[in-house]
Amino acid sequence: MLSKRIIPCLDIKDGQTVKGVQFEELRFAGDPVELGEKYAKEGADELVFLDITATHEKRKTLKELALRIAKNLNIPFTVGGGVSSVEDVSVLLEAGADKVTINSAAVLNPKLIEETSKKFGNQCIVIAIDAKINDAGKWEVHTGGGRKNLGIDLYEWAKEAQERGAGEILFTSMSHDGTKNGFANDVYSKLSTICSIPIIASGGAGNTQHFVDVFNEGKADAALAASIFHFGEIPVPVLKKELFEKGIHVRV
Numbered sequence: 001m002l003s004k005r006i007i008p009c010l011d012i013k014d015g016q017t018v019k020g021v022q023f024e025e026l027r028f029a030g031d032p033v034e035l036g037e038k039y040a041k042e043g044a045d046e047l048v049f050l051d052i053t054a055t056h057e058k059r060k061t062l063k064e065l066a067l068r069i070a071k072n073l074n075i076p077f078t079v080g081g082g083v084s085s086v087e088d089v090s091v092l093l094e095a096g097a098d099k100v101t102i103n104s105a106a107v108l109n110p111k112l113i114e115e116t117s118k119k120f121g122n123q124c125i126v127i128a129i130d131a132k133i134n135d136a137g138k139w140e141v142h143t144g145g146g147r148k149n150l151g152i153d154l155y156e157w158a159k160e161a162q163e164r165g166a167g168e169i170l171f172t173s174m175s176h177d178g179t180k181n182g183f184a185n186d187v188y189s190k191l192s193t194i195c196s197i198p199i200i201a202s203g204g205a206g207n208t209q210h211f212v213d214v215f216n217e218g219k220a221d222a223a224l225a226a227s228i229f230h231f232g233e234i235p236v237p238v239l240k241k242e243l244f245e246k247g248i249h250v251r252v
Helices: 032-042 063-072 086-094 104-108 111-120 154-164 185-194 208-216 236-245
Strands: 005-013 016-021 024-030 047-051 077-080 099-102 125-133 139-143 148-153 168-173 199-202 222-225
Touching (some): 047 063, 104 111, 111 154, 154 168, 208 222
Parallel strands (some): 005 047, 168 199
Antiparallel strands (some): 139 148
């Protein structure tokens, strides 16, 4: 049995780690590399670093940050934000990232998934999907840091992303993000049925039981969280110990 992964996520704005609620009301949480080092020492399985305004503000990729992270960390890490070309992916992988997330650019140009997975291997390509449930109960994909709703069905897009060569799906429920009310377990369960590649759950972590539920009910392969780690609410070692005691197969 594969271990379930615990992944602290560091959303970055202006070089600093931030966290908000449903993609808004951001507050600062510290230096991303220092936080990353802390989580690595505490036993995090992987780390994700996302420049949450890169696409919107047309910034360059996170090369310099990736170089800093690679020099200071000894666990796998993923970098994303504003990645829109094969060259962008190449730069980040060469800087030391183990994986690269592509979000908006993949939606606008799905062939980018094929091009990058063919060149670098699908194990390097994580397709990040941000979606929100509408009044009719349909989950719709949003791009541009959650600013644009293209009306694309979440499940259809996840399936297409896999078919085009995605190695993992990182799905963030915008409806749950930062609320600490639990993950969208029914969505992850359906994604896990539709897709054969690993599904990373993001959005809504507030306590240990939420992780238990997303692994058992949601069938997620990994769970990502931010504020509960950044603000010391549930330290990574404590979470892993409690998950292990509740029968979840994690590395402790």
